[in-house]
Amino acid sequence: MDACGKQRAYEGCDACARTRSGVLWNEAWTDPTFALTGETGKIGPDGREGYHGVRNALETSILMRMSVATRRLKWAGKFLRHGRNIASLTPSSRWLSRAMCRDIDASKPQTIVELGAGVGPVTAMISKLMHPQSRFLSIELDPDLHELAQERCPEVDIQLGSADQLDEFLDDRGIDKIDCFLSCLPVPSLPKTVNSALFECWKRRCSSGVFTQITQIPWYYRRMYRRVFDTVEFKLVPMNFLPAGVYHCSQLRADFEADDRLPGH
């Protein structure tokens, strides 16, 4: 039963404008789960009721699935050609993306940076969870992946370029400090010059915060991040195609640029 007391969602409720599952009517047309539960039934985008509304939702669902399939195919091709730069067999799952967003706070505006958007799973999650007045800049190096991420998240400022240009991109936008610094980069496979620029930028703009780093190989790089940061916490995410996780690092070591500390080649 709905919060408003209706037995079935398709009876409709203009007072609360919500279905039994608490989703707004107009969201129902774009949410594929509603095609399966059949919980739509008000006037659809085509101005028709009931079954036609369900059919619209089914069509939307099929289109969404096709775009997911396109992203995955593109990703697989990139992984085969540039494995080291891509560093993951599939795009991050919604569980891994959510774990990356531990410090995104919907209750206050923040300045957020994401590095290595890929096809945009973490980007989409950040955009969904952040405060509407938050500033969010994402960066992706690969032009094809950048295009897919931008298509998926048209509302996000996704810069095509390399993470070591981060300072320049932030200056262009008049951004000084960063509250949330999320890296999806393959840090161990990057040149040392890129990693050095990355940690330097974090030190200047986010030192009281956390360096949040995705990983596809749980625990494996913990010692590597411990050589760079004093404090390193690890959160395992078992619900991913392959179990993955997130490092939450803070307190950059003074000598992080020493040859035996800085990761990369």
Ligand SMILES: C[S@@+](CC[C@H](N)C(=O)[O-])C[C@H]1O[C@@H](n2cnc3c(N)ncnc32)[C@H](O)[C@@H]1O
């Ligand atoms: C492990 S994938 C993560 C992608 C996506 N965020 C996800 O979670 O599915 C790493 C991404 O970093 C990008 N990348 C690699 N080197 C980069 C660099 N120097 N600057 C920006 N992005 C880079 C790759 O193109 C790839 O999309």
